[in-house]
Amino acid sequence: MTFTIREPKQTETETEERRRLYMELENCIGCRSCLAACTQCGGHEQKNRNYVYDVNPLVNRETMPLMCLHCVDPACARSCPAQAIQIHETGAVLSALVEKCIGCQNCTIACPYGIPKFDEEENLMYKCDLCIDRTKDNIPPMCASVCPTNTLQWLTESEIEVKQSKNDVGNDKWVTSMPYLEGETNVTVNLPGILQGTVKLF
């Protein structure tokens, strides 16, 4: 599990607005392309780090991805006795540092969403690092790059605000990360309800 993070590129990052991972669960078709693509990030050693669940498998084909939400005050990092989980300046909560991780799995237990995975053979935790080698340069992570449905998107703050103003009609059905989740996150999620504010064309 060794890879080095390249230096951020100096040129365009100053002018370009930072983007964040944004999720619209209603779009998910359960293709699990995000999981396949996760293995393609150079730093991921061919192991995918996220989840897609069948929500109600005996009834319908509703599915949803479960991605690391990159908490601002992450329980995984707080619970780590070896300080193996670092937070990148972009807010990405990184995978465990190989030389520090002691394989105690506290992080998996502490995470409200059960995100960190455990490699039994290597005795190491590994988790989504938001493809830090890409996202530090504002390049979308692999999962959001390939997502065929735009369930996973890589948006600027202002684009996310537009989404919110369009979709939140004050009935608690459009659920973004706050205040509904455990704490503040760097990833914005919304549950089904994205079309409720849409006015039909005719």
Add this chain to the structure above:
Amino acid sequence: MQRDKFFREIENVNHPNEKLVKTHCSYCGMQCGMNLRVNTITNKIVGVEPRYDWPVTVGKMCPKGVTAYQQTNHKDRILRPLIRDDKSLKGTKEGFREASWEEAYDLIAKNFKRLQDESGKDSLSVFSGVSMTNEKCYLTGKFARVAMGTRYIDYNGRFCMSSAAGGFLRSFGVDRGSTLPWTDIHETDCLFIAGSNTAECHPTSMFRVWAVQERGGYLIVADPRETPIARRADVHLDLRPGTDLALANGILHLLIKNGYTDEAFINKHTNGFDETKEIVKEFTPEFTSEITGVAVDKIERAAEIYGKAPNAIVMFARGIEQQHKGVDNVSAYTNMALVTGKIGRPKAGVATFTGQGNGQGGREHGQKSDLLPGYRKIYDKEAVEHVSGVWGINPEDMPQAGVSAYEMFELMTEKTIRGLYLLCSNPAVSAPNLNFVRNALKNLDFMVCSDFYLSESAEFADVILPSVTWSEDEGTVTNLEGRIIKINKAQEPLGESKPDWQIQVELAEKLGKGKHFSHLKTAKDVAEEFRLASKGGNADYYGATWDKIDEQDGVFWPCKDADDKGTPHMFLDKKFYHPDGKAKICALPYRPPAEEPCEDYPLRLTTGRVVYHYLSGNQTRRIKFLKDMCPDPYVEIHPKTAEKYNINHEEIVRLFTRRGESNYKVKITEAIREDTVFVPYHFGHEQSINLLTIAALDPISRMPEFKACAAQIEKLKSGKVL
């Protein structure tokens, strides 16, 4: 080229000691753009990077696309020619020995000659496929007719696109799968999608589909199953399998009755309206509902939405086409666009979701039993003269039209056909009525198979020739929009494998026809001859040079010459391709499926794809990620039906029809009709659902009715829940 709201300039990540080769996916008609990551020290493909600058798919890929690169250096690759001397082992993986190309070619030439000496030229046959470049598809047609001299060539598009082709030819006089580019889809106001499990079969269309709804537009889906796209549809027309023609006639009835027709368009640009109006008169919502099982209010609502929509696109796929009235279904749904005039302008039209990578291009240039390059008919004297000129043969030596794919197996059974050259296809899994088809293959006197893996069909071969994966050769493919695109070579062929065009050039020499082939030394050489052969035909590729394809992000056919930029939108001048320039509105009486449910077989069996596999699964079942996600077939059953049979989720049951049987694990879901069961078709040997399907052929397209037959379930004594 068009760059829409989804397009964003994004820099690619280039890993140390790697280069990126831009190309497209090996699988379906979407032909998603991708970059293959190639290690510059080993010169081997090692991964994939999104191709953000491809205007159709902007970096997006399904799980098959993401893992497609794993085919190339897979441990199952066939690296040298294989010969099997013991014919008793046919139908198994056993008994093959490695051989040199020379020995393999000599053995093929010897046997082809022997069979033709004994039983005439037409004792040989070619069965090909369209998951390969236009150059290969073109050369295969020439190889069959010039090098082998047989009339019997056909291809797996008969199990895929032939009904769409037949329907479009009848309605428009031309068969381009989509009348408009995919970049129009999200800007339309209504999508009417029939018989397409788009989310699983063409996943990278989905961001555009959802965008229609986000804009306030409508999505109407006709499907017996509540597929992921049907789940979010504004109207889900949950019809009985095999009843599409009634549904389309019913919608047409309402469009006419409720005044949604465009009289001026009908009068000026179409024929056949009055007869059609007469035929659909009886298809009242109530009558339509009785046949289709769809509620009256849903039929009315769908017709109202489509009728009111300023712009709308009618789209369909194998669900409506793989029926013994597939051509009629295509024309019937196309009627909707013609009576309302919602065609021949941006954001409105008709499209089929092409199943195979080159399902469009591969059907245009001479692999079909009655076609020559450029979508020319083989019984058209002028066409034969033009193509004979390009090929350097006497027009009198051009073989006659042959028969369709499934009918070739019938001729094999009765020994009219004794030898087979199979390439780019796996009919031992993908053909219907497999007990019959597998026997036909077993009874052949001599069979050659070209493939890069040992497929279920290769198990019947005497000689296997190792071909290359898509990433070890270059050439063009025509995607589901009708856009000609470029596949680029990322790696040298593995082992001794060779591209099929090269195999054919070398084999032609052995067959004594070298002078018609020996000038073709590269894929580009084939491309140049192919452009010339297509020149002047309906599918005219003459102006689509590789340079232009690169410059323009693809070229839409027809593209007649150097100055022609191609034709993204068809019929903008409202000129259709029938001699009088008009489109045909088709009057189509309803016919039920060939086999209706009865007391002994009370269920309707339908088949289809899952998102993790492609066609017969010969490629995708070998990719670990895809195999892990969907290792085995299953039968989808509604809980109420399961209750009737007293069977549980994940129990193994016996499913059978008049033709065959197999055991499947039960998947209970409410997302299917109570009278219908579904099994995916990607699996081989005793797991193949095509052991059960029916070979009732469409009278025009010769498409088998994969999508509807009568079946029964039996609870097994040992069918324990796993």
